[in-house]
Amino acid sequence: MSESIIVCKEVHKWFGNFHALKGVGMEVKKGEVVVIFGPSGSGKSTFIRTINRLEEHQRGTIIVDGIELTHDIRNIAAIRSEIGMVFQQFNLFPHLTVMQNITLAPIWVHKWPKDKAEEIAMQLLERVGIPEQAHKYPGQLSGGQQQRVAIARALAMQPKIMLFDEPTSALDPEMIKEVLDVMAELAKSGMTMLVVTHEMGFARAVADRMFFFDQGQIVESGSPEDIFKKPKEERTKLFLSQILSH
Amino acid sequence: MERAESSSIKPPVTSLGVLGWLRANLFSSWINSLLTILTLILIYFFGRVLVIWSVREANWSAVTNNLGVLTWGRYPNTEVWRLGVSLILIVLMGVLTWVQWSRQENQRSRPVLLAGWLMMPFVLTILIRGITMPTFRTIINNIGYYIVHPDVLIALDQTWRANAALTLTGLLAGASWMIFQKRRSRILTNVGALVVLALMVPLSTLSQPWIFGLRTPMAIPMLLTFGLCLLIGRAVGRSFTNMVGRAHVLGAIWMISLPIVVIVLTTFEVGNEAVDPVEALMIVPPNIWSGILLTLSLSVVSIAASFPIGVLLALGRRSSLPVVKGFSILFIELVRGVPLISILFMAQVMLPLFLPLGVNIDRVLRAMAGMILFTAAYLAEIVRGGLQAVRNEQVEAARALGLNEFLVTSLVVLPQALRAVIPPIMGQFVSIFKDTSLVAIVGLLDVLAVGQSVIKAREYLGAVREIYLFAGLFYFVFSYAMSQASRRLEARLGVVESE
Numbered sequence A: 001m002s003e004s005i006i007v008c009k010e011v012h013k014w015f016g017n018f019h020a021l022k023g024v025g026m027e028v029k030k031g032e033v034v035v036i037f038g039p040s041g042s043g044k045s046t047f048i049r050t051i052n053r054l055e056e057h058q059r060g061t062i063i064v065d066g067i068e069l070t071h072d073i074r075n076i077a078a079i080r081s082e083i084g085m086v087f088q089q090f091n092l093f094p095h096l097t098v099m100q101n102i103t104l105a106p107i108w109v110h111k112w113p114k115d116k117a118e119e120i121a122m123q124l125l126e127r128v129g130i131p132e133q134a135h136k137y138p139g140q141l142s143g144g145q146q147q148r149v150a151i152a153r154a155l156a157m158q159p160k161i162m163l164f165d166e167p168t169s170a171l172d173p174e175m176i177k178e179v180l181d182v183m184a185e186l187a188k189s190g191m192t193m194l195v196v197t198h199e200m201g202f203a204r205a206v207a208d209r210m211f212f213f214d215q216g217q218i219v220e221s222g223s224p225e226d227i228f229k230k231p232k233e234e235r236t237k238l239f240l241s242q243i244l245s246h
Numbered sequence B: 001m002e003r004a005e006s007s008s009i010k011p012p013v014t015s016l017g018v019l020g021w022l023r024a025n026l027f028s029s030w031i032n033s034l035l036t037i038l039t040l041i042l043i044y045f046f047g048r049v050l051v052i053w054s055v056r057e058a059n060w061s062a063v064t065n066n067l068g069v070l071t072w073g074r075y076p077n078t079e080v081w082r083l084g085v086s087l088i089l090i091v092l093m094g095v096l097t098w099v100q101w102s103r104q105e106n107q108r109s110r111p112v113l114l115a116g117w118l119m120m121p122f123v124l125t126i127l128i129r130g131i132t133m134p135t136f137r138t139i140i141n142n143i144g145y146y147i148v149h150p151d152v153l154i155a156l157d158q159t160w161r162a163n164a165a166l167t168l169t170g171l172l173a174g175a176s177w178m179i180f181q182k183r184r185s186r187i188l189t190n191v192g193a194l195v196v197l198a199l200m201v202p203l204s205t206l207s208q209p210w211i212f213g214l215r216t217p218m219a220i221p222m223l224l225t226f227g228l229c230l231l232i233g234r235a236v237g238r239s240f241t242n243m244v245g246r247a248h249v250l251g252a253i254w255m256i257s258l259p260i261v262v263i264v265l266t267t268f269e270v271g272n273e274a275v276d277p278v279e280a281l282m283i284v285p286p287n288i289w290s291g292i293l294l295t296l297s298l299s300v301v302s303i304a305a306s307f308p309i310g311v312l313l314a315l316g317r318r319s320s321l322p323v324v325k326g327f328s329i330l331f332i333e334l335v336r337g338v339p340l341i342s343i344l345f346m347a348q349v350m351l352p353l354f355l356p357l358g359v360n361i362d363r364v365l366r367a368m369a370g371m372i373l374f375t376a377a378y379l380a381e382i383v384r385g386g387l388q389a390v391r392n393e394q395v396e397a398a399r400a401l402g403l404n405e406f407l408v409t410s411l412v413v414l415p416q417a418l419r420a421v422i423p424p425i426m427g428q429f430v431s432i433f434k435d436t437s438l439v440a441i442v443g444l445l446d447v448l449a450v451g452q453s454v455i456k457a458r459e460y461l462g463a464v465r466e467i468y469l470f471a472g473l474f475y476f477v478f479s480y481a482m483s484q485a486s487r488r489l490e491a492r493l494g495v496v497e498s499e
């Protein structure tokens, strides 16, 4: 449990002239669940997207599972297949069935035989609670079901790390719980998770550490206990009072 | 829990019966009734004239007596059975595909069907155009001749044979080295590649000018060709590593390819003595294809060949490589800026300029080339529209799963992009089908042109209407079938889009 699987040092990112990440540093240990929160536009998405290189950072170092993220295309492919990602808008492939969505990458990237991939996909669908939807298309499912499929799709690659970018913010309130339950179960199973979310109940129950982002920087970090009970920074306090008052 | 339970309440009955339907659709208001009645009167008036004319006055013998000419034109009568076989093959494949499509759960026959469709162009070409095969004796003779006198290929200006052999072998070897990583399963590949390379040895020591008049031993350009194809083959093979365990497929491909390579390399003609070709199927050069045969082969070839080219151009246009992008844009804009007729003329007169001396392609093939390029440019723009419709989030989701750029494009982006543009693509196909009639201008005899020549014959002099009606009907039937197919395809694939 001691070694760091993600090491970020002094990560900077610009969009044109806009300085989106201003020297972000973070170390995540194996099996840790990290919750990232902060106001809109603070760079949360940008940061977790640098970890699987959907965004390129321009300064600083990011090391994932001992591999440094550079321009080397081989590294990127290796890294990406070790990191699962779940998006706010699910981003399932609408032209493929649920089963095909899940087996696509295992078959083409891991080169698993189709039977094996489908068997594992079925197990994952059972784990997220919707095995009976395997042969439907994403468009025929509810938002909560789609997001659970998206989680299963990411897990099918047997990643070491899972990134969640506001996985429940596009969901109707009654569906949020079914997705959070799956995530909590995943956390319990020992998965390393980076979760951008404003579901503070989830954070309190599941997170090992929390990071508060504002204006491209980490303003404060600590255990949920510390963050909720005795936040050090004024900005954290203010933000928490805003979102907890809902 | 999420499955629909059967409930005791039935949905309300919505069917109306004939009278109800009539009332709801044709006579729902006084203006609708008026329009219905007016339309019926018009249909009656025109229909009556047409029926009376076609029953009492029309001289259909102009069509019936010339059905053969209109259909296969100057194709030798003794060989027409080959067209029949081709037709049966196409219909058979169509039906098989249809059956496999409607039974979704049975996916196992899919690769077989796909392979069948991929082989169709070759099979049909051989069937319709004919083929000359060297006898076994010729091959042995020529191999011997070639080994003793490798310069024969240079003297005959046929070094392309060596390059063709190397290209095929390189691609195959590259792919199968990638697919089969175990040493044992590589034996066939190694032997195959070695045989071909050994065959190249005699030729490789000779020198010949190749690029910029540079004169070097042939070994250098040959190794370059081989190496390049090896790399391409590897790149392709890497995406198919999940074929492991399908050794027999690749084995079969090698077994078929090796003899082809040897035949390609050694079927050159040396004077009269060494050649002993057997015309397995009498050669009917495309030049004399005419009538419906010409119309259909022009359309099928331009449709089938322009589609992949159009897709590549569309991808090229969005490429980040400036040269690829520039070329695609230049090509698309140039072609789209010129009417089809001028492209057809240019294909006739310009194409020979681009071909090596001595390669003389026939006029029908030139017309095909022109139509392919023309259609490809328009398809490229249609497909580009489809590509733009695919949201970038889809690309990100695919990348995040670890798919490389090739797989992202071919498994996620293209399928969605193409689905979105089925109707305009089919529209383009229908349009190029009808535009094949323009080849008459460059002197080819498509169904319309044959019809016109029939009319000029003395015995059918008055039968203008009948012939044109026949031609019109022919075009309509095929165009209609195509647009129906398009709608089916859309309905079938459209289920998916309801996001």
Ligand SMILES: Nc1ncnc2c1ncn2[C@@H]1O[C@H](COP(=O)(O)OP(=O)(O)OP(=O)(O)O)[C@@H](O)[C@H]1O
Residues within 6 Å of the ligand: A015, A016, A018, A020, A038, A039, A040, A041, A042, A043, A044, A045, A046, A047
């Ligand atoms: N591709 C881009 N080009 C230009 N600017 C961008 C781009 N992506 C993000 N930004 C900017 O970077 C900043 C950080 O964006 P980011 O999406 O990381 O914020 P966030 O913390 O995830 O916010 P939210 O809670 O709204 O998702 C924002 O100001 C945004 O406008």
Ligand SMILES: [Mg+2]
Residues within 6 Å of the ligand: A044, A045, A046, A165, A166
């Ligand atoms: Mg965000």
